[in-house]
Amino acid sequence: MEFGKMTEIRDWLSDALDRHPGEKVPDDFAIRLMSRIHAETPRTGVHKWPLRMAIAAGALVILGLGYWLGMGTPNLRKPVLVGTPGDTAALEVEEMWRNRDLLESWELLNDPDLQLGLAEAMTGAGIFESVPASPEAPR
């Protein structure tokens, strides 16, 4: 007989040992065990991949949408040159003068002092006028 395959030699002790009862397995043992197995199955590595892939796809969609929405906006890094500040002011005054009729319907422009101010602005008069010294001005 092969050494490792040696079987038990039966005697009265074997018969006595046979009288020891086994252990009754609770009817719901397998059910309770399987509920624990099912509870931890989603945490295993295999099942994480679909979730990770979905998160990555969502992030890509958000990035693409953001890029698409930003395509029509001006490049804020590049300075916009529209002439010198003096040129801009002259253009604005000229525009106001050209539309004077329209602007006069606005109550404030009916003010004679303001009309005078606009006329002076167009002719350049008064801008460089020195203010006459008041007799009350302190010396």
Place this chain on the structure above:
Amino acid sequence: MTEEGGEDAAGWQADPGVALMLRVQTGDTAAFEELVRAYQGAAFGMLRRILGPRGAVEDLAQEAFLRVWRGRDRFRPKGRFTTYLYRVTYNLALNRIRDNARKPLRPLPLDPEGRPLEAASPEEHPGLEPADQEIWADRIGQALQAIPENQRAALVFQHYDGLDLTEIASILEISPQAVKSLLHRARERLRELLSAAWNSGK
């Protein structure tokens, strides 16, 4: 000796437990449930005989099967599935025995009739009166607890689970010759403890 019991390939390839375990390795929970139902009785019986009447058999059986599930990727079929299951279960039982040796024993929980709950529903043994069954269950249980744990384990694996020396050696992580020695000493001691009762005919 191979890792899972040293049997030849033809032995484990025909083993239904190994076939189920190979399906379990693919994440097949239905195969695992089938495996649990097929081997739960063996695990419970082994744990009861190793741990004695005070052992928390169900806790350890559940932990053993959970370890089999969690370690399914590491399972390598080199022997019968029972050898693998018993090794996992025995290691848990051994840890529990050593933990309990450091703690005071708790009193046994009793059923409404005052009997220990753990021993309330043993499997029936044909040919014995129920009273005699209980007497012999206690007698054998006490005798098993009276011998060292490694002798007890070797005897339980051989007598109750039908494992051969190589398989027992694999579980206990000793040589087959050492297993043979453990079995000899276990039987000698049990003969001393049980011969009087056996010869009296009760």
